[in-house]
Amino acid sequence: MENDMAKPQVFSIPALKRLPAYLRELKKLQAAGRLHATSPVLARALRIDAISVRKDLEMIGAAGSPGVGYQVEPLIDALESFLGWKNASEAFLVGTGHLGTALLGYRGFADYGLKIIAAFDKGPVPKDTLVHDVPVFDFAEFPHLTRRLQIRMAILCVPDDAAQEVAEKMVEAGILAIWNFTGHTLLLPEDIIRQKVNLAGDFAVLSVKLARRLREIDGCGEDKQ
């Protein structure tokens, strides 16, 4: 099993998104005392085909043996290394409104090695403010704390109309990756890594489709369900 991490590669986003599912499945197999996992076994668990499994795992540099499959423990190691989840990723969160507070309270982040070590809000923030045990500081302190603690990842939960300005200040401070939970699409230098979760937008799609579906049902005079 070889993990050629130095070579720049183009990764498939759907494949990257499947990696946590592999990890979870392999940990279940490990807990059950299994030493090997074949691609058909992993394929069934992830509800994809075995060829995709082999391609996904090839991407992280893992190769199985014919008839035996992958060794469970080394594959877990390789996945965790590849994901950078072996050591907790430290991040700052900015915006302690409803969503920021909910995210600070979400203990599931720890499962994938994300540790939010501080939160920020626009000042004045009373001294010793904690939200779900995470210390909250005035955003004015963001730049020097980012540099001092060498934080590279930030979670953005400010109101939409502040998103662009706050994101620009994050980048100035040295943040390289932004997990954007606002509805705003950020305009930033292209080497800044971004991932967007737009809950209001997703809910809009769901609502409009559901409203249309309910009209169809009414229109037909029968419940297709």
Added chain:
Amino acid sequence: MENDMAKPQVFSIPALKRLPAYLRELKKLQAAGRLHATSPVLARALRIDAISVRKDLEMIGAAGSPGVGYQVEPLIDALESFLGWKNASEAFLVGTGHLGTALLGYRGFADYGLKIIAAFDKGPVPKDTLVHDVPVFDFAEFPHLTRRLQIRMAILCVPDDAAQEVAEKMVEAGILAIWNFTGHTLLLPEDIIRQKVNLAGDFAVLSVKLARRLREIDGCGEDKQ
């Protein structure tokens, strides 16, 4: 302004996702006492071009007047009707682990008319259990409560390996739209509306890209930032 809601249409998903941003912007203009909004004004706020604004609003049946733009209040009405956000959408949430608990505590849902009226978990659930003031019931009660309260939308936050089974039971009970917060891609009848938020998957993408970026920086011996 005409809203031909009965005609089946194909909607653009990016446009649907922008509707909450229009609504937010229009409410700000309304609060500032403005009666009209032109497409260039809305375009600047959303950081898209004015032609896209006109196309987006045409989708919901709204037309502006040349030189004057859109009437703010009727446009807010039309958006809220289109989104089905005029009356709160009632939903059930299933799975009160870390993520489900965080979502139950997220008060921002109320801003877009989503009301989670009950939560469910696998039994036994002690009587009178509340999580963030929302009553929690044994999932065994899901089918009859869904029918009795005519709930059509459910939020799925169970562990990934339970997601498919729970989703199938939701559909049997009459749920038409599922907001899926698990990492599992659901296999369901195609007329069931789905929207997926995969936090672990998104974080995987962010982590891998950041790890690669940090290697590049190390490799160059200089910080491009």
